[in-house]
Amino acid sequence: MGTPRAFQAEEILAREGEDHASFWLILGGWVRLTAIADNGTVAFLHLQGPGDLIGELDGRLNTSTATAAQRVSARRIHRSVLLQFLQQHPDATLSLAEAMVDMLRQANRRRLDTVAYPATVRIARILVELAETYGTEGQEIRPPLSQRDLASLAGVTLPTVEKALRLLRETGVVARGYRSVSINNMPALHDLAGYWSD
Known part of the structure; x- marks a missing residue:
């Protein structure tokens, strides 16, 4: 499923604020997710690695920039194809939901750590x-x-x-x-x- 693509270190897979009708499924390597604050500060949000999906399920503009931290192999999957796949495979939908919950918990823990x-x-x-x-x-x-x-x-x-x-x-x-x-x-x-x- 999807089209294979390789990225070199520091090459951008997706850019914050842009609209992409596709997702990237990471097969190998690591990707940094960053976002820019209103004052111009670049914040490192998260790491994505093999098995992770990069993209916005709700179809909105990208909320972060995805940059290859090293050589990355990935597959580009159109949103409509992914959504159809998830509808047909409830286990995959559950796994994706669990991954999103883990990211939210991690973000909440870091926010608490900052003040505590x-x-x-x-x-x-x-x-x-x-x-x-x-x-x-x-x-x-x-x-x-x-x-x-x-x-x-x-x-x-x-x-x-x-x-x-x-x-x-x-x-x-x-x-x-x-x-x-x-x-x-x-x-x-x-x-x-x-x-x-x-």
Whole structure:
């Protein structure tokens, strides 16, 4: 179903404010979703990966820009074809609804964290979330993320992220590479994030 297409890193799949009658089904690679605030600030909203759909089910203008974080393979599916497929496959509709609910819960949790926790705790919580959602068995966060991306996700400034990551690296909690983070000590990161076990 759909037409295959490959995207290079930083190539745009869909642009905020534009009208697309199609969806992108991600087959491989990672896509960043961003949006621009009224004051011009670009906010990193979410990561989409294999199996995720990018598009607006209600047919309205795109609410975010989708940019390939690395080489991405995808299939372009026309909205009418997707809607017909969902009508014929209730299980797929349920899975899509569950994914949308998960994204809403994640957004609500981050909004609460912004008002409830200091910057360092928010950064730790974002790293835990990323590792548990996108991490490998070795706790390497697979999607390529810059420090600016982490700052936007945590709602903090770039210098704050740089300082926090430097401290986490010096204490052996994380290891940093080019656009990559690996968690070396998840229990310690959980403690910093305020996730205490009984």
